[in-house]
Amino acid sequence: MPSLELTFLGTGTSQGVPIIGCDCHVCRSKDPRDNRTRTSLLIKAPDLHFVIDTPPDFRDQCLREEINRLDAALFTHAHTDHIMGFDDMRRFCEMEDRKMPIFAGEETMSHLRRMFQYAFDPPQIWKNYLRLSPNVIQGPFQLGETTVLPVELPHGKMTTTGYVFSREGRKLLAYFTDCASVPDVAREAARGAEVLVLGALRDAPHPTHMNFEQAFKTAAAIAPGRTFLVHLCHEVAHAKKELEMSEGCQLAYDGLKVLSTKS
């Protein structure tokens, strides 16, 4: 039975929850599930461990989940809330004395290169600095025995990259965040996956993110085993909102672990 072990490192929007200086009831909530760092997912395959996005909170997320191994990083897009922990991957280079393989679409990679120039074009190689092995995504690729199918998702004037992960020909995970919708090609790619992760901001519509209603409809169309919602803003109180989920859908929270297994 092929499987992936998922850890939701972060499940929040760009400002996280609580938001600085906000005294709304969710930002003041004592429910730890309302405490959301910026969205990121750790995926442990039997052969390799990889992460999707490195938010500013990445060091904290690694410490919290006691992550001491990382074999690759995939990026959805180059907005700050998804990449500003990039340099903290240096530690995984140091521990294994290796370059970190990173995967991103062409536009995302060019932004990463612009922002983290020193790591892409280092004047000198230091053992404890971030060393990269950049891979611009052109189509499906392998991470060890895991096949990764990238798909394009609309996010305002730009596109983000969604990812569908399979092992032994079984779809184990589709990860679609920061998108205004999930177009047909991406729906087909994800159809029947064991686990679907979808970005769902809040109840109210938003020009570049799906809201709950759109996420529920998208999940129903993809018909996965289970759906987990991420990229949640401070309008979402976990305890209240979890009672309003569509069938098969649930809210993710920081630290949630899910085993994605398909027989």
Added chain:
Amino acid sequence: MPSLELTFLGTGTSQGVPIIGCDCHVCRSKDPRDNRTRTSLLIKAPDLHFVIDTPPDFRDQCLREEINRLDAALFTHAHTDHIMGFDDMRRFCEMEDRKMPIFAGEETMSHLRRMFQYAFDPPQIWKNYLRLSPNVIQGPFQLGETTVLPVELPHGKMTTTGYVFSREGRKLLAYFTDCASVPDVAREAARGAEVLVLGALRDAPHPTHMNFEQAFKTAAAIAPGRTFLVHLCHEVAHAKKELEMSEGCQLAYDGLKVLSTKS
């Protein structure tokens, strides 16, 4: 009596303490003073509140210290551990519906501009996005009634900016971190300041940072009221090292508050 209220937001080196995947006794320490986010200082003057550097931990630091007001940000240099929380200043723009004044040397500002292009040259102004009022430092400047004197400090092949803060003609604070030494011009600028903050990495020498011995000598030459050491690595156990301080020097720690008053 002119005064500044200082809060040490972070006191650690680039990887913070604990370091990901490290099981040394300091990284496993239960002493909260050994828990170091990346180095940053909040300065509350009677008229304005400002910060030096916005590390990746900046959001956490703001939440921890319940910071709900920020009037300006100063930058020492553009290494990732000093700037990757830059975008989290957006909240202070939103709360006051204003641009955030930022101050940096020419080279540092050009790096900030390259990395955070979207905020320097926004295609559109959004109320809850980071809006900037950039100021390239050319010499002394005013932050309200506080006079800020920038000085250059050597940091390997580059220079960092140190700052000396005065009110009513009294030197209240000199802040020199990430420097291999403090040259004569900077020493003279800081001489006799009420509070001196110095970067001091560890006991062992380092090519681009002062160690404790160098920091102690520098402090003695500047002869401030008190000296606080920051940018401490995981070789520094607070409880042990504080017994080995030179006279007038002490280790800072995350959350330490100091009132700098000069009669």
